[in-house]
Amino acid sequence: MSTKNDRHNKFDVSSRGGSLFAMRALRWLCPPVLYEEIEGDLLQRFHRECVTLGEKKATRRLTWNALHFLRPGVLLRREWTVSLTSFYMLSNYLMISLRIMRRNSVFTAINVLGLTLGMTGALLLGLWVARELSVDQFYDDADRIQIVWNRERKSDSDVACWSATPRVLAPTLASDFTAVEYAASFADYNDSYLFIAGEQRVMRNQGNFVDPEFLKILSFPLISGEVNSVLGNPNSIVLTESFAKLLFGGKNAFGETLTIAQGDYKFPFTVTGVLKDLPDNTDFHFDYLLPFSFIESNYGKEENWQNNSVVTLVKLKEGSSKALLNDQIRDLKKKNVKGEDTELFMYPLKRNHLYSRFENGVPAGGRIEIVRMIGLLAVILVVIACINFVNLSTARASRRTKEVAVRKVTGALRGSLIVQFLCESVLIAAMAGVISLVFAYFALPLFNSLTQQHLRIPWNSPAFWLYFGAAVITVGLLAGLYPSLLLSRLMPAKIMKGVWLGQGSRSRLRSALVVLQFGFALTLMVSLIVVYKQTRFLQQRSVGYDRNQLIYQYLTGTLTGNPYAYREALMATGAVASVTCTSSPVTQRMSSTSGIAWAGKDPSDKTVIERFAIDQHVSATLGVEILVGRDLDLQHYPADSSSALINEAAWKLMGFENPIGELISDSGREWRIAGVVKDFIFTSPYRRVEPIVMQGAAAGQNMTGVVHIRLVAGRSAREAIEAVAKVARTLNPEYPFEYHFVDQEYARKFSNEKSTLWITAVFSGLAIFIGCLGLLGLSTYMIEARIKEIGIRKVMGGSVIRIVRLLSMHTLRPILWSIVVFSPGAWWAMNWWLQSYEYRTAFFWWIIPAAALCLVLLALFTVVFQILRAARMNPVSTLRSE
Amino acid sequence: MAREFLGEFEELVLILVAALRDDAYGAAIADEIQTRLNRDVNLSAVHVTLYRLEDKGFIKSSLGGATKERGGRRKRIFTITSAGMATLKSMREARMDLWKLVPQLKFSV
Numbered sequence: 007m008s009t010k011n012d013r014h015n016k017f018d019v020s021s022r023g024g025s026l027f028a029m030r031a032l033r034w035l036c037p038p039v040l041y042e043e044i045e046g047d048l049l050q051r052f053h054r055e056c057v058t059l060g061e062k063k064a065t066r067r068l069t070w071n072a073l074h075f076l077r078p079g080v081l082l083r084r085e086w087t088v089s090l091t092s093f094y095m096l097s098n099y100l101m102i103s104l105r106i107m108r109r110n111s112v113f114t115a116i117n118v119l120g121l122t123l124g125m126t127g128a129l130l131l132g133l134w135v136a137r138e139l140s141v142d143q144f145y146d147d148a149d150r151i152q153i154v155w156n157r158e159r160k161s162d163s164d165v166a167c168w169s170a171t172p173r174v175l176a177p178t179l180a181s182d183f184t185a186v187e188y189a190a191s192f193a194d195y196n197d198s199y200l201f202i203a204g205e206q207r208v209m210r211n212q213g214n215f216v217d218p219e220f221l222k223i224l225s226f227p228l229i230s231g232e233v234n235s236v237l238g239n240p241n242s243i244v245l246t247e248s249f250a251k252l253l254f255g256g257k258n259a260f261g262e263t264l265t266i267a268q269g270d271y272k273f274p275f276t277v278t279g280v281l282k283d284l285p286d287n288t289d290f291h292f293d294y295l296l297p298f299s300f301i302e303s304n305y306g307k308e309e310n311w312q313n314n315s316v317v318t319l320v321k322l323k324e325g326s327s328k329a330l331l332n333d334q335i336r337d338l339k340k341k342n343v344k345g346e347d348t349e350l351f352m353y354p355l356k357r358n359h360l361y362s363r364f365e366n367g368v369p370a371g372g373r374i375e376i377v378r379m380i381g382l383l384a385v386i387l388v389v390i391a392c393i394n395f396v397n398l399s400t401a402r403a404s405r406r407t408k409e410v411a412v413r414k415v416t417g418a419l420r421g422s423l424i425v426q427f428l429c430e431s432v433l434i435a436a437m438a439g440v441i442s443l444v445f446a447y448f449a450l451p452l453f454n455s456l457t458q459q460h461l462r463i464p465w466n467s468p469a470f471w472l473y474f475g476a477a478v479i480t481v482g483l484l485a486g487l488y489p490s491l492l493l494s495r496l497m498p499a500k501i502m503k504g505v506w507l508g509q510g511s512r513s514r515l516r517s518a519l520v521v522l523q524f525g526f527a528l529t530l531m532v533s534l535i536v537v538y539k540q541t542r543f544l545q546q547r548s549v550g551y552d553r554n555q556l557i558y559q560y561l562t563g564t565l566t567g568n569p570y571a572y573r574e575a576l577m578a579t580g581a582v583a584s585v586t587c588t589s590s591p592v593t594q595r596m597s598s599t600s601g602i603a604w605a606g607k608d609p610s611d612k613t614v615i616e617r618f619a620i621d622q623h624v625s626a627t628l629g630v631e632i633l634v635g636r637d638l639d640l641q642h643y644p645a646d647s648s649s650a651l652i653n654e655a656a657w658k659l660m661g662f663e664n665p666i667g668e669l670i671s672d673s674g675r676e677w678r679i680a681g682v683v684k685d686f687i688f689t690s691p692y693r694r695v696e697p698i699v700m701q702g703a704a705a706g707q708n709m710t711g712v713v714h715i716r717l718v719a720g721r722s723a724r725e726a727i728e729a730v731a732k733v734a735r736t737l738n739p740e741y742p743f744e745y746h747f748v749d750q751e752y753a754r755k756f757s758n759e760k761s762t763l764w765i766t767a768v769f770s771g772l773a774i775f776i777g778c779l780g781l782l783g784l785s786t787y788m789i790e791a792r793i794k795e796i797g798i799r800k801v802m803g804g805s806v807i808r809i810v811r812l813l814s815m816h817t818l819r820p821i822l823w824s825i826v827v828f829s830p831g832a833w834w835a836m837n838w839w840l841q842s843y844e845y846r847t848a849f850f851w852w853i854i855p856a857a858a859l860c861l862v863l864l865a866l867f868t869v870v871f872q873i874l875r876a877a878r879m880n881p882v883s884t885l886r887s888e
Numbered sequence: 889m890a891r892e893f894l895g896e897f898e899e900l901v902l903i904l905v906a907a908l909r910d911d912a913y914g915a916a917i918a919d920e921i922q923t924r925l926n927r928d929v930n931l932s933a934v935h936v937t938l939y940r941l942e943d944k945g946f947i948k949s950s951l952g953g954a955t956k957e958r959g960g961r962r963k964r965i966f967t968i969t970s971a972g973m974a975t976l977k978s979m980r981e982a983r984m985d986l987w988k989l990v991p992q993l994k995f996s997v
Contacts, residue, residue: 040939043951046961047915047931053957071931079936 028072035076037084044080048072095422096429103430106406113402114434116783117395120776121438121481124391126445127772129474130453131384133446133461138377140287141359146225147321150187152328152352154179154318154335157367159347160612165367170314171350173298174307175338176217179318183334185326190217191298191316192290197711198560200741201294203253203264209562209742210249213294215301215316221279223321224290230260231279237297244279249293267740269566273300286460289359311342320352328352383769386526390773391438392485393519394780395431399489400516401787411498423494431486432479439478456764458757516784520820523777524861525828530770531857532832533839536849537766540840541759543847550686550695551592552629553749555717557727558591561710562741565734569621569713572737576715581729583718586627587710589619589703593751595689602699604660604670613659616688616698617672619709622646624700625683627716635666635681638702643680647704650677654685656697670699677701691755693844714748723747774861778868785817785869789876797881809877810870817869818862825858832857894946894979900925901937902976905947906968913953913963914938938966946972 029048033041048071055064107114145151155169171191179189193215201208218237221228221244228236229247236244243264250259259277266273275296284290302308322328335350353362353369363372413423447463454461464470565572569587576582590596600612622638624630633654638646650670652660662668665679677699685695703709717726731743789796796809833854840846894902904920905912918934921927941947946969953963968976 040935040964042961043914043964044935046954046958046963047913047918047935049959049961050915050955050957051918051931074930074932075935077932077936079939080932083939 028069032072032075035081035084037080040080040083044075048075095426099426099429100433102409102426103433106430107434110402110405112786113398113783116779117398117434118438118441120391120394120779121388121435121485122441122445123772123776124387125438125442125478125481126449127387127769128384128477129442129446129463130449130461131380131387131769133450133463134453134457134459135377135381135384137287137459137461138360138373142288142290143356144285144287145223145355147324148356149354150322150324151223151355152320152322153355153358154320155351155353155364156314156339157349157351157364158612159367161610163366165364167364167367168314169317169353169362171316171318172308172311172313172339173316174309174311175318175350176316176320178338179320179335180219183331185323185331185334186320187323188219188223188321190220190223190319192216192220192319193298193316195315197268198562200267200562201253201264202267203262206253206255207740207742208252209744210293211560212292213296214292215296215298217298219321220295220319221281223319226284226290227282229280229282230258233279236279237295237299239276239278240297240299240303241273241275242278242297243275244281244295245277246281246293247283250277250280267563269561269563311339312346319355380765383530387769387773387776388481390523390526390776390780392481393523394776394783395434395485396488397516397519397780398783398787399427399431399486400492401784403489403493404791406493407496407501410493410496411501414496414498420494424490427490427493428483428486431489432482435478435482435485439474439481443474456761456768458761517820517823520777520781520784521824521827523780524821524824524865525831527770527774527777528825528828528857528861529832529835530766530773531861532854533836534766534770535853535857536836536840536847537759537763539847539853540843541756541763544691544759544843544845545756547687547691547845549691549752550630550684553752555719555723555726556628556714556748557717557730557745558588558712558714558748559734559745561587561713563738564740565713565738566711569710572713572733575733575737576730579729579733581718581721581726582715584623584626584716586623586714587621587703588624588712588714589617589709591712591746591748591751592618592628592686592688592714593748593755598696599672602670602672604662605668606661613697615656615659616696618688618698618700619703620651620700621703621710624651627714628686629716630686631684633682633684634664635679638680640704646680646702648675648677649680649702651681651683651700651702652679653683653695653698653700655695656699657682659697672699672701691845715745774864778864781817781865781868782872785813785872788816789813789872793876793879793884796876796879797884800881801885806874806877810873813873813876814866814869817873818865821862821865825861829854829858894975897933898937898941899976899979901934902941902946902968902972905938905941905966906973906976909967910965912966915963938964941972942966945969946975 029045032044036044048068051071052064052068055067059067142148153169154171154175155167156171157165157167159165173191173193176189176191179186195215196211198209198211199213201210216237218235221233221236228244231244236242243266245253245259253259253264254262259280262277263274264277266275281295284292322331332351335352338350339346339348357369360374360377361369361372363370410423413426418426443463450461450463453459561569573585576585595616595618597617598614599617600614602615620638622640625632625637632651635651638649638651640646643649652665652670657665660668660670662679665682668679669676670679671677680702683700687695688698689696701709715730717723717730727745730745734743792813796813799809833849836853837849840849900921901917904917908916908920914931914935917938918929918931921929921934938947938949942949947966948969949964949966951962952965954960955963
């Protein structure tokens, strides 16, 4: 019989894990009237199957059968009732919470302020992250849009990838490959044009040449115009809404004509489409689109497979295989150009913004790393604030033991107490959430200017409110979970008798959390110092030319064809010291190649050399130093239009003992080296100086579209510029006078670093502030709890200094620990960050002690006044009450 | 009141309720269907059909008969009502009438 009994025991559903859950769900959801017999039938069958099929299988079938009962035919027979008790209790919890919060206003303020600041920071960073993640994701059929990239194996360990492709690629793809639905070239020539519409004259360079299919691939919405015909005609143009408004005022631009002028040329265009202004979350920026057919009808088709001048966008046919097409196009360049060994491949547009860094030919992250770091920073801010909440609540648990006891004695279950405390923390989180929205609203303009974004809080978006609400509730639950578990565990009998559970483990947990908080703070502080040092280091890097009193202009109108008359007139004003025509501004690279040849060049050497065309007097105008040889000078050496200067890096690359007189050739032309200039920063101040060849060019040719003007030293720049403007207006009355200061343009290269610096500064400051808030709360509590101890120590002869030391050490110990624990991590992280710069500051050992010292001083400063006050208190006033 | 019709499975369950009499409860009916008709049927399907038949007034139910192997849970015993019996009978007759119309193949190979 005993075996039967054993078996019977197993029928007890509570002994079976898997079926237990199913049965529980059933019990909870099934109509109570029906539940008993259903459970009976299930058990009866389970018993039978235990014998026939074995226990394991029977259990599985029991679960399965029980879940089958969760069907409408059963569940809908239930009459649902809502218990009002829980609502009543909920309002009671809220009321009590509010009262307690009011009574402990200091702690409430610390909690709410900390959470608010944390949430505000996280919200701002979250908006930034959301914007980054949404860039170029919104097009129709975005999954089918690809960008064509090149891959070139320079050596086994050096595979270069880039996305500039030949113009001829897009038409070839569209006509020869069935998997391609549309293909379009997208060219960013950065040319300035004068737009004339009636009386309105505007210079613009923010526009692109595209194929008509461009708008079929990227579904930017058209306000007027038909997407199929919009750029069909060579003399058609598409404008964005705001540019159209600028040109035509309130008039409807569609169908209007305008004139585009550059140099001596003027062409009429008809507006065949007006685009809605581009959204902020795209990497495409343009005011107008012009058809490639315009260039081609005037200058002929470009069929050169080696001129990588455009971006090629492809939209695949629905259901076609990208892998197959990738195989087909891989060798397309090699087929068309002899000796070319560049492969082509497609990369999804959706990944282009965040994942477009390639290392050795394979994707290796990219911007996503920054996005992840910022996301992590947002989480850390909230975590630091949550830790405050946990610490303060557990530290003050003793204050609420009586309340818990009374609730338990009057019949509260542990579950309902947990709910009560969670309600409280969610309430605080919600308050902080609401205030943080207000804070974020006011901080957003500042944040936008730091990050150079146009973020806004999407008040109308349900998704935003959903995420925000979910985040606030999560924060409330996370912060409240541990305190609620702890408080609800208390036993009423013990509390009433005055037995209080040991403090040890909990104060250790609090210390551990403080260690975590200040560990984050330390890491942020170290990164702040390093980012600051790196930025300073970059800004102080010697530029190699004189940025002050130097301006540049794009040559426009009649100046293009005859810059010498302009030069003569400028020199005659006396306000100008020197004038040089160049291919691009000295702050901006334009063209580079690995195709420059010189005597003794290793044929496998594919180092990229920057091209920079100049006419003459580059040392006088830019202030670069000539190391060997001489500057170009067309007056004295008329042959200088085929002479060249190289920089030190190029000299080193070419390896000439004496470079003067050596010949270099590029694209079928030859230049004789006339001199070597000292390295100067032409591309990026973060990188090593690239080799540059400064090719001589007679001004007035196509090569030189920019003029650099060195203003006379010792006169105010404004006066000098007025003189220049006067000359420009007389010689070139049709075009507005526009100029740029080189020093301002150069400073722009640091805008990224500056915003990184500011973001690091603001948010590490925030993190440290929140951490100190928590510390303040904890030390307040500690002093409150130990006030009698302090009194007794004083009565027994303890000195103020000893008491201050005792209390301070108590506060500082976790911070010292955090320094020990987190220093290696901070060290590693900042070394990693610095690795991303070719030109970087050294990471000095003293940075970590310095950050640690700052942190300790800040922490001490936070608590020292309270501690001093406590230590100086008259023991009589604290001890008298008993 | 419009006449209630019975589905095939409903009819089957109703017949078994009539046949099993005092032992007509969910699990037993499911077992019968399995053993006699060799038809795999989910327990919950039988239950839902029983409740539906009860809604239609063809059967009524009462609780009783807890056994040890049921873990002390009572059974819900279903009994057929006279309305249910009448419907069953009329369905059977209607079916027999229809069968008479089918030409019977007297010889088989």
